[in-house]
Amino acid sequence: MKLTAQYINSQLAPYHAANKLFIGYSGGVDSHVLLHLLANIPELKNKLNAVYVHHGLQAEADDWANHCQQIAADLCVHFQCVKVNAQALSGQSPEEAARNARYQAFKKILGKNDLLIFAQHRNDQLETFLLQLFRGAGLKGLSGMPAAINFAAGKLIRPLLEVEQQTIKGYAQQ
Numbered sequence: 001m002k003l004t005a006q007y008i009n010s011q012l013a014p015y016h017a018a019n020k021l022f023i024g025y026s027g028g029v030d031s032h033v034l035l036h037l038l039a040n041i042p043e044l045k046n047k048l049n050a051v052y053v054h055h056g057l058q059a060e061a062d063d064w065a066n067h068c069q070q071i072a073a074d075l076c077v078h079f080q081c082v083k084v085n086a087q088a089l090s091g092q093s094p095e096e097a098a099r100n101a102r103y104q105a106f107k108k109i110l111g112k113n114d115l116l117i118f119a120q121h122r123n124d125q126l127e128t129f130l131l132q133l134f135r136g137a138g139l140k141g142l143s144g145m146p147a148a149i150n151f152a153a154g155k156l157i158r159p160l161l162e163v164e165q166q167t168i169k170g171y172a173q174q
Contacts, residue, residue, distance in 0.1 A: 005040040011159035025050040030119035055086040114154035
């Protein structure tokens with residue numbers, strides 16, 4: 001499979017009537033490639049917003065936020081940095097606390113008929129399946145991440161779920 005803006009556009013075709021598109025932008029390779037692809041779709045670019053969730057858990061968090069803001073500016077994409085409290089509660093892992101804080105932040109941002117877009121890919125899907133399998137999840141847990149689900153007032157879309165991480169890295173190296 002060749003990863004192109006046209007491929008992403010075809011994945012998002014059912015949602016072109018969305019008011020706004022928010023991409024969860026960590027600054028990592030996966031979300032960076034997805035942001036670049038989305039920014040190259042003229043009919044979607046004006047609706048596109050890159051959102052960096054600042055957990056404040058790493059000393060470099062401010063640097064990452066600045067990096068993400070600069071990349072978004074270079075691509076002429078609106079940028080938002082959302083600071084959250086991601087301190088783990090008793091019995092909660094730091095990863096779970098960060099994920100919960102992220103999802104709560106996105107729920108506050110998403111309006112009616114808006115899209116939240118994540119860069120999770122096929123390798124993430126396999127990892128999720130294996131984690132759920134080892135945890136003894138039932139059929140629902142073993143079904144993996146859906147490509148599209150209702151989320152807050154809008155929808156959460158994962159257009160890269162059929163794409164291998166190696167393909168994403170290959171695009172990034174171009």
